[in-house]
Amino acid sequence: MTGGTGATGYLSREDILAVRDAALDAGLTDPAMRPLLFDGVMPRYRATLPLLPAPGLQVQSDLVEMNRVERLVDGSVPLETWLRNAVAQTTAAAPAAVLQRALDDVARDASGEPDVLADRPVPELKEEIVHRDDTVPFGFLRGGDAAGAAVARVKVPPYEGGEPLQPNGFPHSGTAWLVTPDLLVTNHHVVNARTASGGRRALAGPEDLLLQARGARARFDYESDDTETEEAAVRELAAHDAELDYAVLRLAEPSTRPVLRLAGRTLRVAAGDVVAVNIIQHPGGAPKRVALRNNLVFRADDRDLHYFTDTRSGSSGSPVLTDDWRVVALHRGTRRVEDVSFQGRDTAFVNVGTQFTAVMAHLAEHAPRVHAEIEAAQRGAAGAPV
Known part of the structure; x- marks a missing residue:
């Protein structure tokens, strides 16, 4: 047990x-x-x-x-x-x-989240965050419902030396989402399926990592414990990188669901900008939840996006979405901060995600076929309703 x-x-x-x-x-x-x-x-x-x-x-x-x-x-x-x-x-x-x-x-x-956020000065947030028009078009709700259909809870069984790490399993949970009908995106540390110790995580060996990916199961439409939904099997680990903390899993059978659309541009945040993001997630491996709009970006660079939101263990791998429900980043973890105020209250945490343009650039260099496959699927999804 x-x-x-x-x-x-x-x-x-x-x-x-x-x-x-x-x-x-x-x-x-x-x-x-x-x-x-x-x-x-x-x-x-x-x-x-x-x-x-x-x-x-x-x-x-x-x-x-x-x-x-x-x-x-x-x-x-x-x-x-x-x-x-x-x-x-x-x-x-x-x-x-x-x-x-x-x-x-x-x-x-x-x-198993990697501790990669460097200490940097944290800017204060301006009063205009509170005093602004925070309404969105009603279609925002329909877009969120459609986007949620592409998000799944994923469970990954750990292996060691080619054998299950425990006879009964002890799977690691995360969140994953469709970027093509065949491909799911999540974090490398979710597929790595290792518990960190002392702030550091052990890495599964290459063969064990492949076995863990092939043993992963994605459960779509998991919105309540009262309803049983089928799990999708994974065929292979198509691409991955530990530093950017992403993994691309190929499903055993293509999905008929609409895929999430990529923003296509690196999110930039200038001083004084107020940018909200939305995170669809399976916190703690539990039914699907969503953090809407009260999640403000306070820093962004070419690789990382930092934002305030509510997540838990199991939220790793969630898509970070703009208000038009396009993926701008891959959520990967939470970091402690000090002397940071958010909407008038002290906060101890900031979340961090990998800008998805950085993931795509890495794929273009190291896994060009996967990159081309995603690009083709995204062109096909360009005309889909948001």
């Missing part, structure tokens, strides 16, 4: 004790709170945890045990779920900050 995280786990011993102390300060050690903290954790796994008579020791024991588990057979990370619930139940600022920081570290390591 479970997979180990190795000798270190997600959090250090000092971090575990800090989370325990924060839980004590927040009143989360009350036995009545335990069911709320484990909401969303597989009951069969929870039943394996030792029960102790002292509430403080119980929380510490739970944390230590969960810290040893990389993920469960459903792909979930119990420590991440527990911490997310703990943050939701905490109102006091000091313990909430400790819990949130631990959650961020666990979520980032669980997703």
